[in-house]
Amino acid sequence: ARNGTEIVLQDALEEVLTAAVCDWAGVPLDTRDLPERSRMLSHLFEHAASVDLRQLVARLSRQRADRWAAAMVDDVRASRNAPLAGSALATVANWRDPGGALLPPHVAAVELLNILRPFVAISTFLTFVAHALATHPKEREMLRADPDAALCFVQEVRRTYPFFPLLVARARKPARWRDHAIPAGRLVALDLWGTNRDPAAWDDPHSFRPARFAGWDGDPYTLVPQGGGDHSMGHRCPGEWVTQDVMVAGTRSLLDLVRWDALPSQDLSLNMRNLPALPRSRMRLVLQGKGPGT
Numbered sequence: 152a153r154n155g156t157e158i159v160l161q162d163a164l165e166e167v168l169t170a171a172v173c174d175w176a177g178v179p180l181d182t183r184d185l186p187e188r189s190r191m192l193s194h195l196f197e198h199a200a201s202v203d204l205r206q207l208v209a210r211l212s213r214q215r216a217d218r219w220a221a222a223m224v225d226d227v228r229a230s231r232n233a234p235l236a237g238s239a240l241a242t243v244a245n246w247r248d249p250g251g252a253l254l255p256p257h258v259a260a261v262e263l264l265n266i267l268r269p270f271v272a273i274s275t276f277l278t279f280v281a282h283a284l285a286t287h288p289k290e291r292e293m294l295r296a297d298p299d300a301a302l303c304f305v306q307e308v309r310r311t312y313p314f315f316p317l318l319v320a321r322a323r324k325p326a327r328w329r330d331h332a333i334p335a336g337r338l339v340a341l342d343l344w345g346t347n348r349d350p351a352a353w354d355d356p357h358s359f360r361p362a363r364f365a366g367w368d369g370d371p372y373t374l375v376p377q378g379g380g381d382h383s384m385g386h387r388c389p390g391e392w393v394t395q396d397v398m399v400a401g402t403r404s405l406l407d408l409v410r411w412d413a414l415p416s417q418d419l420s421l422n423m424r425n426l427p428a429l430p431r432s433r434m435r436l437v438l439q440g441k442g443p444g445t
């Protein structure tokens with residue numbers, strides 16, 4: 152983008168991350184198809200929890216995505232496409248169970264989408280990063296003075312910004328949690344929003360204070376934006392480290408590439424009726440560069 156270009160960050164990030172993860176995964180993607188594929192994948196997390204027509208859009212996009220992914224798996228198995236050995240597409244398409252059988256095409260499609268979709272969803276966390284940079288100018292100056300503080304900043308963004316407020320699961324067998332008996336089949340919710348703001352775990356929990364993470368002990372039960380507990384034992388997102396790394400890199404890039412002194416007039420309030428609760432403006436930013444075409 153050229154110096155002075157105005158962008159809608161959430162939309163731009165969805166395309167950038169779609170292109171990046173498809174390239175990494177060995178997924179063929181013509182640049183002319185990028186906008187459509189980006190919208191298709193983003194609908195899977197932006198509209199999935201809606202209770203209006205957007206829910207229908209999400210369902211239709213999921214069907215299209217399943218067909219797209221299944222066709223790619225079929226192309227690999229029929230030798231019409233030869234992705235790089237070890238790539239995600241090659242691994243999923245050629246995976247065999249202990250009996251030597253390939254995954255059914257629809258199962259392989261789901262597994263491939265489970266790699267592509269979550270990476271594109273990091274766009275939401277990066278938009279939250281931009282919102283935090285826009286609304287906390289003192290933190291921008293601290294980050295410029297100490298680039299190593301970016302991880303603390305990212306952790307505070309993950310703690311305070313609502314991607315999804317809760318996770319829901321159904322008990323497969325009877326269980327007990329503290330004094331509560333949970334029968335098989337009972338729906339149970341994990342309150343991510345409340346846990347991340349629990350005053351028993353966080354001092355002044357509603358304040359945005361990245362410095363609280365300096366020397367943090369990494370308690371997996373108090374910071375739970377992507378699930379709680381141990382990654383290997385429960386439903387905590389295994390892509391959490393990738394998310395943090397991308398957010399740290401994104402924080403540093405946004406500091407350098409955006410004219411923070413010239414933010415376009417916009418509604419920066421978070422839409423708490425939406426999941427994820429993105430800024431209503433989807434973050435409009437003006438880019439700066441070192442020269443034409445930067």
